[in-house]
Amino acid sequence: MTLTDTVTVSITLTTGSSIPTITSLLPNSANPGIKQFIKISGSGFGTVASDLKVYLQNSTGNFYNMRIINATDTEVFAGLPGGIPGNFKLVLYREGFGNAIAGTSGADNFVY
Numbered sequence: 001m002t003l004t005d006t007v008t009v010s011i012t013l014t015t016g017s018s019i020p021t022i023t024s025l026l027p028n029s030a031n032p033g034i035k036q037f038i039k040i041s042g043s044g045f046g047t048v049a050s051d052l053k054v055y056l057q058n059s060t061g062n063f064y065n066m067r068i069i070n071a072t073d074t075e076v077f078a079g080l081p082g083g084i085p086g087n088f089k090l091v092l093y094r095e096g097f098g099n100a101i102a103g104t105s106g107a108d109n110f111v112y
Contacts, residue, residue: 019044020098022041022100023041024040035082037079038090040102043073044100048071049068051095051096052071053065054068054090054093056081056110076092087111088110
């Protein structure tokens, strides 16, 4: 007896989409006691804010999630949460496309 199964696979390709890349932060330093906003510029962010996560990470591995206010494919505005003084990496994650880390080779680049 021989069994034959047929499997149908559907693949959706979104053209024009790419891995996110960060080119600048404004500001790149802030007072940790004052909540404010940050503008993240780059490309490949998409336009669906719910697909994005933005956070600060310090050298001890602590994460500080940021609230996304607005997103376009080239700019994201997010709320800085306030936190402890130090150097941080800013990481932008786009669902299905991966991480972008601000700074050369992921070097710390945001200072509270």
